[in-house]
Amino acid sequence: xxxxxxxxxxxxxxxxxxxxxxxxxxxxxxxxxxxxxxxxxxxxxxxxxxxxxxxxxxxxxxxxxxxxxxxxxxxxxxxxxxxxxxxxxxxxxxxxxxxxxxxxxxxxxxxxxxxxxxxxxxxxxxxxxxxxxxxxxxxxxxxxxxxxxxxxxxxxxxxxxxxxxxxxxxxxxxxxxxxxxxxxxxxxxxxxxxxxxxxxxxxxxxxxxxxxxxxxxxxxxxxxxxxxxxxxxxxxxxxxxxxxxxxxxxxxxxxxxxxxxxxxxxxxxxxxxxxxxxxxxxxxxxxxxxxxxxxxxxxxxxxxxxxxxxxxxxxxxxxxxxxxxxxxxxxxxxxxxxxxxxxxxxxxxxxxxxxxxxxxxxxxxxxxxxxxxxxxxxxxxxxxxxxxxxxxxxxxxxxxxxxxxxxxxxxxxxxxxxxxxxxxxxxxxxxxxxxxxxxxxxxxxxxxxxxxxxxxxxxxxxxxxxxxxxxxxxxxxxxxxxxxxxxxxxxxxxxxxxxxxxxxxxxxxxxxxxxxxxxxxxxxxxxx
Amino acid sequence: xxxxxxxxxxxxxxxxxxxxxxxxxxxxxxxxxxxxxxxxxxxxxxxxxxxxxxxxxxxxxxxxxxxxxxxxxxxxxxxxxxxxxxxxxxxxxxxxxxxxxxxxxxxxxxxxxxxxxxxxxxxxxxxxxxxxxxxxxxxxxxxxxxxxx
Numbered sequence: 001x002x003x004x005x006x007x008x009x010x011x012x013x014x015x016x017x018x019x020x021x022x023x024x025x026x027x028x029x030x031x032x033x034x035x036x037x038x039x040x041x042x043x044x045x046x047x048x049x050x051x052x053x054x055x056x057x058x059x060x061x062x063x064x065x066x067x068x069x070x071x072x073x074x075x076x077x078x079x080x081x082x083x084x085x086x087x088x089x090x091x092x093x094x095x096x097x098x099x100x101x102x103x104x105x106x107x108x109x110x111x112x113x114x115x116x117x118x119x120x121x122x123x124x125x126x127x128x129x130x131x132x133x134x135x136x137x138x139x140x141x142x143x144x145x146x147x148x149x150x151x152x153x154x155x156x157x158x159x160x161x162x163x164x165x166x167x168x169x170x171x172x173x174x175x176x177x178x179x180x181x182x183x184x185x186x187x188x189x190x191x192x193x194x195x196x197x198x199x200x201x202x203x204x205x206x207x208x209x210x211x212x213x214x215x216x217x218x219x220x221x222x223x224x225x226x227x228x229x230x231x232x233x234x235x236x237x238x239x240x241x242x243x244x245x246x247x248x249x250x251x252x253x254x255x256x257x258x259x260x261x262x263x264x265x266x267x268x269x270x271x272x273x274x275x276x277x278x279x280x281x282x283x284x285x286x287x288x289x290x291x292x293x294x295x296x297x298x299x300x301x302x303x304x305x306x307x308x309x310x311x312x313x314x315x316x317x318x319x320x321x322x323x324x325x326x327x328x329x330x331x332x333x334x335x336x337x338x339x340x341x342x343x344x345x346x347x348x349x350x351x352x353x354x355x356x357x358x359x360x361x362x363x364x365x366x367x368x369x370x371x372x373x374x375x376x377x378x379x380x381x382x383x384x385x386x387x388x389x390x391x392x393x394x395x396x397x398x399x400x401x402x403x404x405x406x407x408x409x410x411x412x413x414x415x416x417x418x419x420x421x422x423x424x425x426x427x428x429x430x431x432x433x434x435x436x437x438x439x440x441x442x443x444x445x446x447x448x449x450x451x452x453x454x455x456x457x458x459x460x461x462x463x464x465x466x467x468x469x470x471x472x473x474x475x476x477x478x479x480x481x482x483x484x485x486x487x488x489x490x491x492x493x494x495x496x497x498x499x500x501x502x503x504x505x506x507x508x509x510x511x512x513x514x515x516x517x518x519x520x521x522x523x524x525x526x527x528x
Numbered sequence: 529x530x531x532x533x534x535x536x537x538x539x540x541x542x543x544x545x546x547x548x549x550x551x552x553x554x555x556x557x558x559x560x561x562x563x564x565x566x567x568x569x570x571x572x573x574x575x576x577x578x579x580x581x582x583x584x585x586x587x588x589x590x591x592x593x594x595x596x597x598x599x600x601x602x603x604x605x606x607x608x609x610x611x612x613x614x615x616x617x618x619x620x621x622x623x624x625x626x627x628x629x630x631x632x633x634x635x636x637x638x639x640x641x642x643x644x645x646x647x648x649x650x651x652x653x654x655x656x657x658x659x660x661x662x663x664x665x666x667x668x669x670x671x672x673x674x675x676x677x
Binding site: 306309310311312313314316317318319320321325342345346356360363364365 | 651653657
């Protein structure tokens with residue numbers, strides 16, 4: 001199956017091959033063989049041995065592809081202009097070869113053909129005669145290095161050429177660009193180039209389309225360099241050109257595709273960038289809205305708690321006043337009702353005090369100084385009612401590192417934690433509380449451990465919520481915000497709070513503060 | 529206890545809330561302090577009292593009280609304004625002033641001290657002994673403290 005495209009490619013390839021062969025022909029003629037023809041005429045016309053030698057040297061200097069020129073008289077070499085290499089070639093010529101070259105073609109110049117040298121290279125031996133001067137005129141032999149000649153011809157041309165020289169079907173020369181294994185592929189011999197020197201002494205190179213097989217049969221009798229076959233490895237060129245073309249098309253398609261993708265990616269990038277900006281703006285907006293809302297809620301919370309506190313205080317106060325000043329004259333049910341009013345108001349007050357405290361913990365400015373936590377905790381424990389009396393608890397205070405924090409906040413936090421530890425004990429047990437601390441890489445961590453009723457670890461998170469309590473309020477009193485305040489204040493310090501424990505096995509509460517602050521020397525106060 | 533036209537009060541309570549006035553009055557009465565207390569209902573009235581500008585004072589300035597218990601949030605003239613005026617007044621500069629407020633904000637506390645308050649007391653809701661904390665405060669300033677005034 002040959003597609004239209006394949007056919008076109010092949011046709012294009014043959015055009016390219018022909019053009020290439022013509023270009024090679026033109027350049028060989030111009031650079032090497034052309035000058036040889038005209039020089040040969042001039043030299044032989046001059047017939048002056050001195051002049052001949054100078055001209056030969058000059059020619060060799062200008063034409064590096066020729067390594068030697070010899071003047072032949074009567075079947076013998078009488079003068080030589082040559083490079084060292086060329087001299088070797090001439091010396092290796094045997095008498096038979098010289099005789100053949102002399103007898104080759106009485107009317108023109110002929111070739112004795114390629115000579116294989118000891119090192120494996122091949123050179124071309126070219127006989128130059130001056131037919132017009134008659135039989136007895138001196139002759140010359142030129143040694144041409146095809147590798148140099150062809151490399152000069154091919155110089156500057158696209159890569160992908162390879163040159164192969166066949167002599168009588170024998171592969172006598174190939175450039176390094178010929179794949180040594182792919183040699184006998186008939187397709188690369190489609191084009192051949194023939195050298196020829198006409199009867200007038202001019203040298204010509206002709207492109208031919210003989211296949212390698214045909215050349216084998218016809219080669220010997222060609223005018224000057226019969227049998228010389230320079231096969232530019234056109235097939236390789238064709239192949240390369242096909243490949244290049246296919247690759248170029250693929251590349252073009254890939255390029256279009258890629259450009260499309262790049263454009264799409266660029267558009268995506270722009271879009272992503274835009275979306276990101278929109279998103280960031282939205283996040284910033286929402287965050288600021290959220291902050292405002294939180295601030296409003298805090299204010300609301302604070303003012304409600306604050307404003308309600310006074311009338312609630314009045315309810316409590318007047319309930320007490322009625323009961324104290326007029327209790328005697330009241331019936332029992334009235335006194336009971338009064339008690340219920342009072343106790344309900346107390347509950348509200350307790351909750352509101354909790355809310356107020358929690359609200360304050362989020363509003364109060366934090367002023368960090370270096371705090372002597374050891375002293376602070378010691379003082380707190382000394383002041384605890386649980387530290388005294390018949391049922392006094394034990395307070396084991398370890399080495400507590402100092403902290404960079406708000407002193408009053410730390411006091412409140414430790415007070416909450418220690419009073420919790422004292423509060424949640426089994427009925428009638430005195431509290432046993434251990435307080436410790438350590439400094440990590442970046443944090444200072446304190447703990448308050450008790451041997452009380454503990455808690456279920458499943459609820460460890462809930463402990464720190466507002467009004468979250470794991471025990472009935474009539475069992476253990478408190479407004480349920482103590483740990484929420486601890487968590488919030490620690491968060492505001494850039495630290496945190498967490499708890500570990502088990503039901504009936506005590507609890508340990510941890511607080512963590514960043515060590516930092518040492519750099520903040522301006523506000524550093526030691527052992528406050 | 530004199531509410532108006534008194535010239536001999538040791539303690540001036542400035543409080544706008546009627547309930548709290550009643551509670552305070554009862555607490556002082558229970559502890560036999562009512563005759564040493566004068567109660568006014570806002571800042572303006574407090575300054576009028578201290579300056580002897582109230583109707584019936586006839587321009588005569590009463591002796592200064594041993595202490596002023598001053599609420600912060602009041603109509604007409606609030607506690608801060610009273611504090612400022614008293615501290616700017618040559619005659620009243622040294623009269624001890626105790627701020628009695630329901631505010632627990634640290635900023636309020638700091639403000640008041642900076643304006644020259646001598647003490648800051650947060651109102652206590654005492655469900656068993658209403659207003660007793662005022663008696664405690666009064667006892668200290670009236671009987672224990674020695675003032676510069």
